[in-house]
Amino acid sequence: MESKDKDTLASSYAADAVAYTPDQGEIRGRDAITSYLFDLWDAMPDVRYNQTGRHESGNVAIDEGIIIGTNTGPLRMPNGETMQPTGKELRIRSCDVATVENGEIKSHHFYFDQVEFLSQLGLMREMTSH
Numbered sequence: 001m002e003s004k005d006k007d008t009l010a011s012s013y014a015a016d017a018v019a020y021t022p023d024q025g026e027i028r029g030r031d032a033i034t035s036y037l038f039d040l041w042d043a044m045p046d047v048r049y050n051q052t053g054r055h056e057s058g059n060v061a062i063d064e065g066i067i068i069g070t071n072t073g074p075l076r077m078p079n080g081e082t083m084q085p086t087g088k089e090l091r092i093r094s095c096d097v098a099t100v101e102n103g104e105i106k107s108h109h110f111y112f113d114q115v116e117f118l119s120q121l122g123l124m125r126e127m128t129s130h
Contacts, residue, residue: 004041010034014104021110023078023117033108039076044069044090059100067092067112071121083123090120 013030020026027033041047047069055062068091075083093116097109118124 004038006034006038009037012105013108014101014106017105017107019108019110022112022114025078043073043075043085044071045073046070049094061096061098061100063096063098065094067094075121083121086121086123088121090117092117092120 010030013033015030016028017030017033018026018028019033019036021036024036027036047067049065049067051063051065053062053064068089070089071086073085075085077083092112095111097111098105099107115124
């Protein structure tokens with residue numbers, strides 16, 4: 001994640017890979033998945049990933065961690081609009097489940113809390129418990 005090399009990232013996915021995301025839904029193809037990730041990285045150029053857990057079984061890898069970054073670039077929203085930078089730092093818990101075939105990611109499920117994401121950007125009131 002830190003190197004942000006587009007070719008290296010693209011080569012880790014199968015040409016017909018499918019990603020499932022909480023914000024953009026299903027994304028098909030290596031190029032589309034790479035573009036999705038680079039859109040996020042453009043929105044948070046200093047983004048880093050602190051891995052807190054890793055689990056593997058057969059051809060499935062599960063990574064748990066915290067995504068940390070500052071929103072200093074435009075962010076593409078699910079409705080197609082572009083949000084201007086907020087300058088706010090984000091710390092988002094995440095989990096990824098990847099299935100690998102022939103050394104390439106064939107399917108990738110991204111999990112993160114959109115309420116947490118939008119709240120930290122200041123776009124949604126913080127949820128409070130009663």
